[in-house]
Amino acid sequence: MNTPDPATVIASARGLVKTYGRGDTAVHALAGIDVDFERGKLTATMGPSGSGKSTLMHCMAGLDRPTDGTVVVDGEAVSAMPERRLTKLRRDRLGFVFQAFNLVPTLTALENITLPLDIARRPVDRDHLDAVVRAVGLQDRLSHKPGELSGGQQQRVACARALVTRPAVVFADEPTGNLDSTSARDVLGFLRRSVDELGQSVVMVTHDPTAASYADRVLFLADGRIVDELREPTPERVLERLGALTRRVEDAAQQTVAASAGLEVR
Template sequence: MNTAPAPLPPTPDVIASARGLVKTYGRGDTAVHALAGIDVDFERGRLTATMGPSGSGKSTLMHCMAGLDRPTGGTVEVDGQTVSAMSERRLTRLRRDQLGFVFQAFNLVPTLTALENITLPLDIARRPVDRDHLDAVVRAVGLQDRLSHKPGELSGGQQQRVACARALVTRPAVVFADEPTGNLDSTSARDVLGFLRRSVDELGQSVVMVTHDPTAASYADRVLFLADGRIVDELREPTAESVLERLGALTRRAESAATPVAPSGVAPAGVR
């Protein structure tokens, strides 16, 4: 009888990675180590969420990966290019042509229509608009009947969907989303998260999202948990409940580590 093990499923391609990533703010005794030597791979065609308490380094990690902030040490690669070694000119070109960004603030130009905001990166780069791809993105984001409206005529959720479409229209290697639902009500948040999920499933996009919301994280294929500038855990195929459970375990672990150990026979302060 053939007892050979079944072959493992193929490993997804890596679209972005970091090795030994360090980011330090300040010097000497006042130095803050936002990232403390992170090794991480982000998979092509996947939605990855990063979570952690305030000050854990999750936004700093994303900013260094996206070339928005320079690391103190280590290397960052995106789509085969070493971002951490690029000049400012090359970084500007990379961010314009190969990366997409969605932030908590929508960052739309108020005097432009939704359509003009979506195509703005292409116009700045003087690149032609691929009408078929534009139509696919607009359909996916559900804004076909709002393209002539300016941001002030759109709801917050619609404005964020315009920002998502703008991030995708250039066919970026990666979309980086920093708390993309932070300013939205629950219904609008579901719309935006659903669009990001469809951009992965239907358009083959790669998305890295920072969030504090377990429900938002449940839309991801994988969740990374950060604490004190390090990746301390990860979760595949998350649900809101499993994310909450994992966050609770990390919080209890951190509280336990912070509790001072009293000498033998001496009760800790406040214990009778």
């Protein structure tokens, strides 16, 4: 697997391990991952259910503590950071977009977008705010509350909220999972433009080959390890890689079952 130039890396992990439980019931969600995410790029992570893709993103974003290994984001050692500093880092320098929109229903779209700045008591950069609002196409919806917006519009508000603080990196976990195909295209198009026009760095977890095709680079996980990557993806190439990966995982599972039963798989 090709490693990006260190000068272009916005976030990295070395020897990243995440284990849930102990003893015979332990689940190894991440099994010693080394990875670099490139600055000013959109990286998608994919893999079968239980492959560790969301756990990887949560550890990178400081939402979950790794069992072992190091995580560095924009020069900060996230994995070793005390909770108070970690909270400040997440608030001031990281952006988040989740499958659930997580908007405050009593606030307008504009108030939801500027909420992180208001909480941090930071002034609003009107030029940057206007650029983000134009990028998401919400100029005529800023006075509307979430209940008056479509699902796609609500997710675009969430995307704008993630970008208004000028974060070092945006972490997006299945950002189109609750959207119809048209709304999903709108949100993915915005994330793509945030990279191309605003210089943003985005790490996205997705199960959708079409969503992954918006990325510069796709990482494939299986059993808590990065097993493949693809640059300049298309939906067809992503689907082909996923199919091969799924077959590999199924074959490995059959080998394990057969070995435990004392059989030989040919």
